[in-house]
Amino acid sequence: MYVHTPTPSQQDQQARQAKQFKAPELLRSAFFISDGTAITAETLGRSLLSQFGNVKFDVKIIPYVDAPELAHEAVKRINETHRLSGLKPLVFDTIVSDEIRTIINGADATNLDIYEGLITRIANEIGETPDPHAGMAHGQVDSDDYKARIDAVHFALDNDDGARTNHYDGADIILVGLSRSGKTPTSLYLALQFGIRAANYPLTEDDLDSSNLPKVLQPYRHKLFGLTIDTERLVRIRQERKAGSRYASLAQCQEEQRAIQAIYTAQKIPNLNVSEMSVEEIATRILQITGLARRIG
Amino acid sequence: MYVHTPTPSQQDQQARQAKQFKAPELLRSAFFISDGTAITAETLGRSLLSQFGNVKFDVKIIPYVDAPELAHEAVKRINETHRLSGLKPLVFDTIVSDEIRTIINGADATNLDIYEGLITRIANEIGETPDPHAGMAHGQVDSDDYKARIDAVHFALDNDDGARTNHYDGADIILVGLSRSGKTPTSLYLALQFGIRAANYPLTEDDLDSSNLPKVLQPYRHKLFGLTIDTERLVRIRQERKAGSRYASLAQCQEEQRAIQAIYTAQKIPNLNVSEMSVEEIATRILQITGLARRIG
16 A cells, blocks of 8 residues: 655644644543444544533544454554553444454453444344345445435535526525525535535625515525524624624624524525534534425435 | 425425335334434434345434423324334434433334443443533534634635645645546545545646646645546446547546556555545545544544
8 A cells, every 4th residue: 555654734734633632631542443434433432422521532533444453453552542541442333243343342441332232133123134235335436326415516516605596496405694604514514415405695785785685586585594693603703704804893794684684584584593503403404494305315 | 483385396305205215015114313413323323224235214314302392202203103114113312311312212113222321331431420511512603623624615615626726735635536536525525524625636638648747736746645436437427427428438538547547656646446435435545545634523
């Protein structure tokens, strides 16, 4: 395999990460280990660790542990971490092969073997033997899901930020909101995660003069969904972008907020305050509120 | 709450979904239930179901079950599904509250309670009481992670498809490859999931004349990463885009493949055949091969 020399920007990042983890006290290590991408192990593990909001963990991700020698290497890393820190690492793993799981479970750690028992219970209930390879096509480069996803990503790119307004017939949803209210990342997440074709259109000063919709949006009122954000957060985000500008002033933001709420009310546009939400939550709440169906998954 | 009337395109989607699920035989239902987005329950549940590749499941996702009355509603839906199909549903849930989990566990189903026991085992090992609210800021609209993510998304958008080449100093990585090899979705996934600033540049006929790099890429050889794809898949994907064109012909694709491999070899550019991979796998493999550190998570 090609041996990669870290680039300057990677060295920066590694230094940043090293600094981040070099806290004065020793941190508890958590390993997320899988025979695949480790996204499932990581998603679940982080969700469990977030239940201990006051504790900081030193997280290590080991994907693609799909051979016994790789499992033995992982065990060495876990045991070494235990030895150096004196703290028993937490090991979250989602590994299908019994042989490999047994090796991982032999590490000197608190082993949180996620799949343990679950696959067997499902097999018993549905009366089928596990056959992981039968379903592998899902999501691959030329599968239908992949195509739907890529089409949705390109749709979101082409219809981002009001760049083009003549493709709204093909949109599943059109996000509207003030500048910097989270429309672009939400559109892309809807595309990547759910294959949904989301356009987005920023309502700017010109559009906020009256409670009418901009002409280009009028035929699509039923597809509109509004994102809102608390005024003080909006000011902070805009200040970071253009400090001291009228655009980022409290008065301007307050006026835009008042105007956009008037539009949402007059036009009966469903809307959501996303101030306390991650991109994932914004996207899943939109599906829940609108009833919009996914195109993939 | 605003009651949303399905739009024509949503009705299409619902009809499509209804058709998809109206198989002649009754499908086993699987519920993914959570007090949050349900992304964790869904990721884990789908991963477990994929171990039974030959079985089709009717998947239902119920997010934001964060009150007893919502849990009772979910139980009603589960029991009704059992009654109508005669098959015991599989219920995957990630719910923190004991009260709500107990209600869900009372459903007439095979209950795969993911968090059961795990939180307690972690609490015992680290000697802390769970406090889910302490860590809530993570990922929210004005957190550092959110900013890193949004900056990376805008970076990927601005530097997509070779659109702009004067910002490569700020890139963490520059993906290269033939047209339609998966660069754009990978760049966006790296941004959204890991906060990594990924540009992408398509190597087109003009660039493939020699084994030299295009001038704009020469100063950034150390940041380049190549995506490759099997020739027959590339032909198929291009045929869908421009059927019958020279661009989509086997001869043209073969010639471009030969030329790009020559460049990768001559320039020592690490590269990956992504033909069998999902976007998630492409992104995690790239991190593994390059050692590139995430900016979030």
